[in-house]
Amino acid sequence: MPRTSQDQRSSIKDEETYQALRDDGASKEKAARIANAKANSRMKPSKKGGKSEPYEEWTRDDLYDRAQVIGIEGRSKMDKGELIDALRSH
Structure with missing residues (x-):
């Protein structure tokens, strides 16, 4: 269930x-x-994740590839800004 x-x-x-x-x-x-x-008292996470560049510095093709890995629907029709929004809201 x-x-x-x-x-x-x-x-x-x-x-x-x-x-x-x-x-x-x-x-x-x-x-x-x-x-x-x-x-969890044994963990000390930071707000910032890895050392990857911000999405704004990625190419549209790189953003598309990442969206494909994650499985974002409608990615082929999205422009760079829409891909960034979709990746951030996933």
Whole structure:
């Protein structure tokens, strides 16, 4: 049976951090990952992820390839800005 959004929300360990990250534009997945890591005393996550360049510096083809890996629907009709928005909101 698929999980409902309530089931998914109940897995968030630090709701305040999650909401702050979502308000700053982080995806649901990223916000949940960071919030849960911060709630774990053995982990020390930072807000910033890896050392990849910001999406604005990627080519449209690179953005398209990333969207394809993630499985974003309608990517072939998106321009660079739309691909960036789709990747960030995924």
